[in-house]
Amino acid sequence: MSRAYASRVLQMAIGQIFHTIGWDAVSSITLEQLVSMVEHFLRELTHQMVRCSELNNRTEANLDDLAYAFRTFGITLTDLEAYTNSVESVPLPFAVPQFPLPRPSCLIPACPSNLPTNSVAIELLNSVVCKEIDKKMI
Numbered sequence: 001m002s003r004a005y006a007s008r009v010l011q012m013a014i015g016q017i018f019h020t021i022g023w024d025a026v027s028s029i030t031l032e033q034l035v036s037m038v039e040h041f042l043r044e045l046t047h048q049m050v051r052c053s054e055l056n057n058r059t060e061a062n063l064d065d066l067a068y069a070f071r072t073f074g075i076t077l078t079d080l081e082a083y084t085n086s087v088e089s090v091p092l093p094f095a096v097p098q099f100p101l102p103r104p105s106c107l108i109p110a111c112p113s114n115l116p117t118n119s120v121a122i123e124l125l126n127s128v129v130c131k132e133i134d135k136k137m138i
Helices: 002-020 028-055 063-072 077-086 119-137
Strands: none
Touching (some): 002 028
16 A cells, blocks of 8 residues: 555656656556656665665664765766756645654553553553554554
8 A cells, every 4th residue: 555655656746747848648658667667766776875874883874875875876966956957846736745654652651660560461451452543543
């Protein structure tokens, strides 16, 4: 579901780019192939960013990792700047919500230290709460 949604948003963005550069129509097969190629490129770019951040003992990528990934793929900032200056920016026809949606936590806060705890009871309560949350999300 989430992959299909992301693919559909990417398809809309590519369609907007086509419209911006003056195309009136595009075949569905061509659009699907281009979406697939852009998805693959973005996936490889993000994998390169993650590798770079892991080599630098970090758990999250930052702009330095993006710059390194761009260099790896032969993308220069001057090329990106030239493109953004030559092409007019057109927003998507709809607002894209936060994606993916955050899932509520099933964890129950720890009991105060002065109260006795029963681990079996806490596990049972935790599973009941998680099942109720899953029912509400469906």
